Amino acid sequence: MGTALIELSGIERIFYLGDSEVHALRHLELRIDAGDYVAVMGPSGSGKSTLLNLLGLLDHPNAGSYRLEGRDVTTLSPVEQAHVRSERIGFVFQSFHLVPRLTAAENIALPMTLAGIDPARRAKRVDQALKDYGLANRASHRPDQLSGGQRQRVAIARATIMQPAMILADEPTGNLDRATGEEVMRLLEELNARGVTLIVVTHDTALGARARRQLLMEDGELRHDTSNA
Amino acid sequence: MRAPDLIRFARDAATGNPLRTLLLVLAMAIGVAAVVVLTALGDGARRYVINEFSSLGTNLVIVLPGRSQTGGFNPGNAITSTPRDLTIDDAQALLRASAVHRVVPLAVGTSEISYGGKLREVMVAGTNTHFLEVRRLSLAQGRFLPDGDWRRGASETVIGAKIRDELFGVEPALGQLIRVGDRRFRVVGVMASTGQGLGLNTDELVIIPVSLAQAMFNSNTLFRIMIEASSREAIEAAKTQVTEIIKLRHEGEEDVTVITQDAVLATFDKLLGTLTLAVAGIAAISLAVAGILVMNVMLVSVTQRTSEIGLLKALGATGATIRAAFLTEAAMLSLAGAVLGYLLGQGAAALIRQLYPTFPAYPPDWAVVAGLGTALVTGILFGVLPARQAARLDPVQSLAKR
Numbered sequence: 001m002g003t004a005l006i007e008l009s010g011i012e013r014i015f016y017l018g019d020s021e022v023h024a025l026r027h028l029e030l031r032i033d034a035g036d037y038v039a040v041m042g043p044s045g046s047g048k049s050t051l052l053n054l055l056g057l058l059d060h061p062n063a064g065s066y067r068l069e070g071r072d073v074t075t076l077s078p079v080e081q082a083h084v085r086s087e088r089i090g091f092v093f094q095s096f097h098l099v100p101r102l103t104a105a106e107n108i109a110l111p112m113t114l115a116g117i118d119p120a121r122r123a124k125r126v127d128q129a130l131k132d133y134g135l136a137n138r139a140s141h142r143p144d145q146l147s148g149g150q151r152q153r154v155a156i157a158r159a160t161i162m163q164p165a166m167i168l169a170d171e172p173t174g175n176l177d178r179a180t181g182e183e184v185m186r187l188l189e190e191l192n193a194r195g196v197t198l199i200v201v202t203h204d205t206a207l208g209a210r211a212r213r214q215l216l217m218e219d220g221e222l223r224h225d226t227s228n229a
Numbered sequence: 230m231r232a233p234d235l236i237r238f239a240r241d242a243a244t245g246n247p248l249r250t251l252l253l254v255l256a257m258a259i260g261v262a263a264v265v266v267l268t269a270l271g272d273g274a275r276r277y278v279i280n281e282f283s284s285l286g287t288n289l290v291i292v293l294p295g296r297s298q299t300g301g302f303n304p305g306n307a308i309t310s311t312p313r314d315l316t317i318d319d320a321q322a323l324l325r326a327s328a329v330h331r332v333v334p335l336a337v338g339t340s341e342i343s344y345g346g347k348l349r350e351v352m353v354a355g356t357n358t359h360f361l362e363v364r365r366l367s368l369a370q371g372r373f374l375p376d377g378d379w380r381r382g383a384s385e386t387v388i389g390a391k392i393r394d395e396l397f398g399v400e401p402a403l404g405q406l407i408r409v410g411d412r413r414f415r416v417v418g419v420m421a422s423t424g425q426g427l428g429l430n431t432d433e434l435v436i437i438p439v440s441l442a443q444a445m446f447n448s449n450t451l452f453r454i455m456i457e458a459s460s461r462e463a464i465e466a467a468k469t470q471v472t473e474i475i476k477l478r479h480e481g482e483e484d485v486t487v488i489t490q491d492a493v494l495a496t497f498d499k500l501l502g503t504l505t506l507a508v509a510g511i512a513a514i515s516l517a518v519a520g521i522l523v524m525n526v527m528l529v530s531v532t533q534r535t536s537e538i539g540l541l542k543a544l545g546a547t548g549a550t551i552r553a554a555f556l557t558e559a560a561m562l563s564l565a566g567a568v569l570g571y572l573l574g575q576g577a578a579a580l581i582r583q584l585y586p587t588f589p590a591y592p593p594d595w596a597v598v599a600g601l602g603t604a605l606v607t608g609i610l611f612g613v614l615p616a617r618q619a620a621r622l623d624p625v626q627s628l629a630k631r
Contacts, residue, residue, distance in 0.1 A: 053624075053625045056543065058624040059624075059625050079547045079549070082542070082547040082548075083545065085542075085543065085544070085545040086544065086546075087545070089545075091543045097536065097539075100245075101242070101244075101245040102241065111544045113230060114230055114541065114545055115545060116230055116231050119231075
């Protein structure tokens, strides 16, 4: 076992819909090691997206503690949490979430722009990322001028540009055809091979099976936790 | 986020929706243009009046019979009854004052004039030879009243341009005898036409020697004594000396009002300045309306860009960064509107000046600065609420929104 990147204990997340309480997550105990490759699976409404949002500090548990790299992040102020998101976490979304008015290069640079990194360093890293993801000749194209696969590659480049400790991917191939999806997964797995912790939410079992560790969620609980040898 | 990046980001966000941006900039521009144009009109009126007053002459000190307690320019001054007459001797005595350069007595009344069977009612001014220079008037024909003893004076008259036209038509007027009241006067000069202005309209005036006017109106008192001080600096000294001399001559009683042209000017200046300020205030209301529009549009923008805001938060933007981005956008839109409005306003003011060349419709500097400042402040102020709303959005729900 490696060092723990993520330690969740006693996590509860309750949504209130009118009068009824919905337990999106209950009594969740989870430890994910640095550099691991984890697939979170389960039917719709099983709580897997809530778990991902929680891990990404976009959502807060009603109870329990979340330790990221040994630090309790649930008690951090919103500004500190924003810094953790900026520096340690990269997001990849099913619908890409690119800013439509910005070019591919500007979209990739966005996390660095927000973090206030100077333009010279930004340009250098964006150039490298564009090359790494085969987007060199697409740098000044806007998202609507890019194919689905290219858009997701831009999104992955954006997620990795700050060299985060982990990538959280929510159905990263959901909007892509099989061949493009395959290519995107290969890119994510290459990142994992270089030591970035990869957590993928999917309900595609074939996709899930590629991960070293599978978590199966159901009704907000962790049902199965299996690791490929 | 670095300032240049923030500005570029806000600019791209603003230009991303051109129609919305255009409408907002237009609303702000109309507000600022209204301030610029209305203050140009108000201040133009002020300048116009000041110019008219200055054209009455320079370094003027005016003595009115009667005492006004409040001082300043008061219509009541003209009709106040006075225990002692302000006489020609009083006027002549004022020449002794060191600060006084020229003295012009003025007796005014109405009378009938007739020539060749034509008859009309006119304003008659009795004065002396200095009237022309002190009032900065000019002659069209002939000469003005000759210098000489103020208590005598030949039966000569100088008539206004309009009187000349009405009585004589195309005939030569110089040298003709006309009847004014019960006396006959020889026309020696015709005033140049000045058009309608403040003060006496010389186009319809008949000017005769002051002593003859007093005899005609059977009165000893003067309507005004106009004094030209020897220099601008001497105006105050002239005022004091004049008051002193009249007081001495009137058994120690100060029964005249001495006003300086500056005091009259200052009164009008203040009056019309206040008017301009009031007009600017009214125009500023349109700026407040534009500010509310900024808020409205920015709120819509926040709703439209909810998912983008969610994304920015996921990418590590703090609430402060998002607030700053939206505030910068509001400020930029307001600034663009303010600049456009300034140009529009200056253009409109220039157009007014083109159409009415005598009307100096220049917006005062303070109004321009205040208009631009108000536009920026309202834009930013009304941008705060939408910006805060954007910063408070829940990232999970925002991201889920398309």
